[in-house]
Amino acid sequence: MKTVAKFWKPINGKVECYLCPVKCELKDGQVGSCGVRVNHGGQLYTYTYGSVISAAIDPVEKKPLFHFYPGHGTLTIATPGCNLHCKGCQNWEISQVPKGEVIQNTFFVSTNVPPELVVEKALEQGCESISYSYSDPTIFAEYMIDVAKLAKEKGLKNIMVTAGYINREPLEEIDRYMDAYSIDLKFFSDDSYRKYSKGRLQPVLDTIKYVFERGKWVELTTLLVPNYLDEEQLKGIARWIADELAPWVPWHLSRFFPHYKAKDLPPTPIQELERAYQIGKEAGLEYVFVGNVFGNDHESTFCPKCGNKVIGRRGYLITDIDLVNGSCGRCGYEIKGRF
Numbered sequence: 001m002k003t004v005a006k007f008w009k010p011i012n013g014k015v016e017c018y019l020c021p022v023k024c025e026l027k028d029g030q031v032g033s034c035g036v037r038v039n040h041g042g043q044l045y046t047y048t049y050g051s052v053i054s055a056a057i058d059p060v061e062k063k064p065l066f067h068f069y070p071g072h073g074t075l076t077i078a079t080p081g082c083n084l085h086c087k088g089c090q091n092w093e094i095s096q097v098p099k100g101e102v103i104q105n106t107f108f109v110s111t112n113v114p115p116e117l118v119v120e121k122a123l124e125q126g127c128e129s130i131s132y133s134y135s136d137p138t139i140f141a142e143y144m145i146d147v148a149k150l151a152k153e154k155g156l157k158n159i160m161v162t163a164g165y166i167n168r169e170p171l172e173e174i175d176r177y178m179d180a181y182s183i184d185l186k187f188f189s190d191d192s193y194r195k196y197s198k199g200r201l202q203p204v205l206d207t208i209k210y211v212f213e214r215g216k217w218v219e220l221t222t223l224l225v226p227n228y229l230d231e232e233q234l235k236g237i238a239r240w241i242a243d244e245l246a247p248w249v250p251w252h253l254s255r256f257f258p259h260y261k262a263k264d265l266p267p268t269p270i271q272e273l274e275r276a277y278q279i280g281k282e283a284g285l286e287y288v289f290v291g292n293v294f295g296n297d298h299e300s301t302f303c304p305k306c307g308n309k310v311i312g313r314r315g316y317l318i319t320d321i322d323l324v325n326g327s328c329g330r331c332g333y334e335i336k337g338r339f
Contacts, residue, residue: 187201
């Protein structure tokens with residue numbers, strides 16, 4: 001549904017959208033880089049409000065969030081569009097839709113889903129949270145804020161799964177209602193960000209630090225894209241997490257598979273995932289996980305002190321938990337998270 005957007009201002013006969021660092025300046029009738037925000041008659045409108053293109057109930061581990069109320073179901077919603085343009089986007093059918101196009105979902109069977117219905121569905125299905133994901137929820141900020149506010153009033157948690165490419169003012173408003181973030185830290189160089197995603201590194205680092213310092217639960221994910229992410233970048237990411245955040249912030253290393261405009265690239269070799277895991281551990285990170293490799297040895301949580309398996313996982317399934325009041329059931333070491 002097209003509705004008046006937030007986070008814009010008139011400038012030199014155009015409108016400037018300052019939702020994200022792209023800061024599109026749009027003439028009348030022009031659509032932004034994200035494909036879903038348009039200048040119509042000197043006002044900025046968004047096509048995303050209530051336009052739920054995908055919805056499903058997922059285990060929270062799929063976000064991925066491994067230390068945020070493990071095993072609970074989260075109603076996940078998305079609208080079309082994205083403010084980044086990743087060559088290997090696995091959800092490109094949703095995120096890279098033609099500008100202004102809205103596609104009907106099957107969960108709500110509507111292209112105009114009011115926030116009240118999203119919250120009602122989550123409660124009906126016994127979900128403990130609502131996640132904003134699949135595309136990047138930055139581009140449906142207005143809708144996400146309204147849904148999240150209602151969800152919080154009804155006792156539901158809110159999770160933002162994002163690339164973190166957002167400006168401070170909208171982030172501050174969104175953050176009032178968020179409980180947890182799964183943030184992609186794709187690369188550790190502007191060059192790779194620009195070539196692969198048409199973005200920049202610093203705004204992402206700023207987002208991560210802001211929400212972390214606000215006390216929100218944060219887990220980071222890095223997709224190991226061949227030819228774009230090298231060992232030096234991985235070392236830089238690991239050091240940055242340990243030094244600028246904390247050694248206990250979970251870091252998910254995800255295997256790349258060719259999609260969209262990156263079908264010429266190979267899947268990430270398993271040995272590179274193993275090396276990345278070792279880089280994380282050598283930097284002192286306590287919780288490093290490997291994803292998109294079913295049944296690997298690095299998908300469970302182990303106590304950093306005694307090595308006890310405190311949360312066993314196989315894929316998204318929790319196999320066993322040995323936590324007592326958030327601490328290791330064997331030695332009593334505090335396992336950081338929300339349990």
